[in-house]
Structures are given as structure tokens and as C-alpha cells.
Amino acid sequence: MVPRKTTTRARLITTAAELFRRQGYAQTGVNQIIQEASATSGSFYHFFPAKEDLLLAVVDHLADVFTVEIFDAAAMNSDDPISEVFSVLGLYRQQLEHGGLTFCSPMASLSAEVSEIHPEVRTRLAEVFAAWTGRIEEMLRNAGGRLPPSLDRSALAQLVVCTMEGAVLGTRLNRNLAPFDAAMNQLRTYFDLLEDRMGAAAVATAGRPTPVSSPQTADWRSW
Secondary structure, eight states: OOOTTSOHHHHHHHHHHHHHHHHOSTTOOHHHHHHHTTOOHHHHHHHOSSHHHHHHHHHHHHHHHHIIIIIIHHHHHOSSHHHHHHHHHHHHHHHHHHTTTOOOOHHHHHHHHHTTTOHHHHHHHHHHHHHHHHHHHHHHHHTGGGSOTTOOHHHHHHHHHHHHHHHHHHHHHHTSSHHHHHHHHHHHHHHHHHHHHHHHHHHHHTTOOOOOOOOOOSOGGGO
């Protein structure tokens, strides 16, 4: 049961979010949500006239949790923009680990299940994805001259988010973190190459021999 110290509306949302994660939106009935949230049908329909209204509230709740526990926490943990990108990925990895490797991206799961039959939900999910991408893009822009000026930072931000979401699927299917770490190490290698390119350009401009970069072998979480 969900503790009663939270408000009824909050209990309904957090209970529904967990049930949707475990068993899917379609397989979760309103009566189950009401029972596990220690609520009543009257209170449910007072806050949510339809199940889809609750689904939209769940999406907003998940977006808020992701913002606070991952993006905002990453910003507090790092004063370097590129390290901040990998801090986001590291905090997401913690979610996977704490979830017993059964955790999957709630946004991806909901999108796959309901986006075609609930266009309003699809629109909201697209807005959340755009917000995540925008936060990553801001970090990349803050990196300034460490990245090539011709680099499409918006496209790279989308690559980061899409790689993260795809790696979550690989981890859930394989029940281990190896797919996630492999994908993140490839991202780190790519960022290293971008920074090496800028370093080589600076050396060449100064008229000195270009140093040869050593292979990257460190774990991506060392950022």
C-alpha cells in the first residue's frame, strides 16, 4: 500500500506510474490503481474524469522526477558542461541498477503503447523528449570551443538522448548493464575525438607538431 501521508492525488499518480511501469497502461485497471493508492472511486474521478487524464498526469510526474533527480542533480554535481552530460547518463545508470535491471524508460514504454491511440499523450511525450534534448544541447553549447564550431549541437544532443534510451532497452532485455556501459563508452570515445580534433587544430595553428592521442581505455563514468 502507498503511505497516506501524501495527498490522494499524488498517491494516485505515483501508484499509477509504478503500475504502468510494471504491467503496462492497458493492463492496469482503474480499480487496481484506486485500491493500491488507498483511495476511493469518488476521489479518483474527482481528480481524473478519465483514465487518460491520469495518464497525462503520470507523464508530467515522470518528467518532473527525471528533471529533478537526473538533470538538476547532474548540474549540481558538475561545473564542467561535458562532464555534466556524462553525469546525466551516470545518474540514469543508477536508476537502472536500483531497479534491479528491470527498469525501462517510462517515456519510451508509454510512447510505444499509447502514442497511436492517445494523440494528446503522444504530443506531451514529444515535448518531454524535446525538453531532455534541449537540456543536453545547452550543455554542449556551454562547452564552447572544446567542440568544433561546425558541430551540429542539436543533432548531437538528440544522439545522446537516443543512445541513452536505446541502451536502457538493451540493459532490460539482457538483465545486465553491459549494453548500457558499451553504448556510453562509445559516446565518450566520440566526445574524446571531438575534443582531440579541437586540440589538434589549436596546435596546428600555433605551428607546433600535432600530438598523437593515446587510445581511450578509461571507463566513461570517470568523467
